[in-house]
Amino acid sequence: MRIHLLYFASFRDAVGRDEEDRDLAAGTSVRALWQMLSREVPKFASFPSMPPAAVNREYARAETVLNDGDEVAFLPPVAGG
């Protein structure tokens, strides 16, 4: 299955791109995707725990299983206002 990843703010700077598609094994969870990215991006590996995640523009739990076509984003600490 294929998911669409979005990056924002400091995460965008760390990865060097705004978005990308990823082919994942069926049954991959949000947490498993974060662990995969952490092996590629040194900044992500330095985090003590998984940051908040969104699937299809809603906050999602780490255990959430991803589906083909999902839009996924890991979110740096928000700073609106």
Added chain:
Amino acid sequence: MYLTSSPIDVAKMLLEARASDGALCLFLGVVRNENEGRATVSIEYQAYGAMAESEMELVADGLRRDFPTALVSMRHRVGPLAVGEVSVAIVAIAPHRAEAFAACRAGIDRIKTTVPIWKREFHPDGTSDWVDPTKESEDRVIG
């Protein structure tokens, strides 16, 4: 739409009062010239646009539930802003001041907690930083 890349029309937001309303509370967030002791010359707000809109709607839903007599409108700027510009505006209108103050305060507090918007501060030396409220001192987080 809650997010805008144009200056927020605050005056327009003040015109929604009903005949039964006796109190209007306005909060404006304004771009400051420093943060944590470092000078700021300008800032940039970046948003996860579609999710930020839906999270703002969830904030609005929560305010309607928690402050049923209040009418609340909210706007947030995105893109580049200069020092002194309005970054966020909350207007809470209610029959009495207690609900207006409480709904206005809750509105800005909840926006800061859940809406996926990020702030980059540009410094006089040309460097910039993404603001991380989780790493700032307590008094700044509350402000």
